[in-house]
Amino acid sequence: RGIAAPLMVVRGDGALVSAAFARQRPIETILSGPAASLVGARHMTGLDDAVVSDIGGTTTDVAVLDKGRPRLDPEGATVGGFRTMVEAVAMRTFGLGGDSEVALEDGVLSPKILLGPRRLVPLALAGMVHGEAVTSELERQLRAPNPGRMDGRFAVRTGVPERLAAGLTAPEARLYEAIGSVPLALDRLLTSNAQNATLNRLVSRGLVHISGFTPSDAAHVLGKQANWDAATARLGAELFARKRDGRG
Structure with a gap:
């Protein structure tokens, strides 16, 4: 033209x-x-x-x-x-964005709430897309008598072409195989601290997303945002509130 x-x-x-x-x-x-x-x-x-x-x-x-x-x-x-x-x-x-990781400082008596720098898929978004697969796991973790270190965290494939997963080590390949297109709770996926490092390598290669509590979830809980699933965000907030400081 x-x-x-x-x-x-x-x-x-x-x-x-x-x-x-x-x-x-x-x-x-x-x-x-x-x-x-x-x-x-x-x-x-x-x-x-x-x-x-x-x-x-x-x-x-x-x-x-x-x-x-x-x-x-x-x-x-x-x-x-x-x-x-x-x-x-x-x-x-x-380091404050809608997808910033919200975490609690490790190993101190009065921990600070940390923001970022890692990006997470907000729980409210994961709940809207995957529904019961996410909410049922959060409810299971809330029913446990004691909080777990991996509560409120999920792994899901990013959906990139399989050819981009070439060259994985044997432990990386096994872990990647266990992760699918539906979020899987980390407390079911990981059996050792070494696997946590393996998972982080898959994340850094762009093969896997971690889903967890973010400022977007906090905004849903506070009624400042309503485009995703607020109920899932509230479950994530309740799990985060159960985390313990250095005094237990």
């Missing part, structure tokens, strides 16, 4: 560049997601000066619109603690 629509990519300072430029200098796209959020926020609000908060799956990114443009970091973006000298949006990132 004669449509000229060249592929454009957002750069880390919020500007648009051609796909050819991005292919030649991909490092220029550092922090392009938050930069695009800033540009989008200005378009949606019409504000020239604003503090913009972009809450995603695992992080909350806060940046500033200054006279209609993203405020840039004069010393370049910081990635992994290193200054890159790539001009990009000045941004603060916090």
